[in-house]
Amino acid sequence: MSDSTPLLHLSGITKRFEGIRAVSNVNLKVFPGDFLTIFGPNGAGKTTLLRIIASLTQPTVGHIEFSEENVNKGRAQVGYVSHQSFLYNELTGFENLEFYGNLYDFREPRTRASEMLIKMGLEKVGQRLVREYSRGMKQRLTLARALLHAPSLLLLDEPYTGLDQHGSRLLTSILRNVKEEGSTVILITHNLREGLELCSRAVIQHRGELILEASSDELEISHFENVYLQMVGD
């Protein structure tokens, strides 16, 4: 995998907020088909790093190369699931997807919206307002919104937060399908079990820096847990 050209190449990425370093000198290559999980405690800078990759915020220092295009051109190639859903509560699930489909220049945004609702198992509630959705349904719709334009890179920021066991299992099965379809995924989480279940590579971020990178053969959970606790210390 590492022989191919990276889909994403981060070089010396640093982000400061009023003197505080949220992300510190991050160098990272992500290859097509990678499922990379970034672990780290709260405040490690994971979300900031993901927002930089999504080009929702600019790094203070460093640069990003994305599929041989500059980051602004690459923006539409990214699907992003954040802490916020990016959904309108007063629109139906279908209307939300249709709206985003129009923004992404689909010829048939309504057809694409219907396809995504079926894919996420939401076809029966597609005409209901999003504010009536359960947490799990909303999270699946959020994922449908992020995958709507078939992005080359899917960014997931703590997607399991607030989901019950059934919702978590459903999300894992959807992400497994996404992985099998060959999409490139970056997942951030502080939950080791959920994070390791699907990933092919893992990194640990602590105090803004990437302090460890592990390949698939080093991802046995108890071993990784020991390493994580030693390095992060909590």
Next chain:
Amino acid sequence: MLRQLVLIWVVAVKDLTIEYRSRQAFLNILFFALLILIIFNFAFDPGSRATHEAAPGILWVALLFPGVIQLGRSFQMETEEGTLQGIMLSSIDRGVLFLGKFFANWIFLVLIDLFILVAFIVFFNFSFSVQLGWVVLLIMVVSIGFTAVGTIFSAMVSSIRTREVLLPILLFPILVPIILAAVNGTQEVLIREETQFLVQWIELVIAFDVIFLASGFLVFDYVVGD
């Protein structure tokens, strides 16, 4: 070009659909405007000449102050679930986003303003005459400039905690030229019942509209940027 027009329409329809489904906001804003009219109606002697002459100013206070609430809401709805970031992730031109938001706000404000105008006529004993057509025209052109500036500043302050206070403070100093034109134009039509300088006031408002619509289109990328 056609694609850009479609996107302006898509953004505007989305905003108007949300406004329609949360009708409570429409009613609250309308109620606020009616309260302003009622307070002025009670504060001044209804039959006096002074009240009659101050009426155009009162009308524009009742139109503009509730309008600020609506403009503030316009981007507040985009920050609640982070939808502005969702839009920014797409390839939509930021100027097109501005025009879509502007168009929805303008339709919404003109609709509210027409209700307020009817209430104003009733409260201040004006008659439904041909002259009112000029006032409606003034409302429509003044609302363009008001909405254009308001949409820019609403986006600018949307992530600030004190946005409700900040928005009118930023907005009204810039609106001085069109407020003057609106009040003087309305006074000419409703009180003096002539249209001698009305065209000049409308021309001034249109120039203001063009400047701020073009500015919003051009600078919106910086306004909603990082």
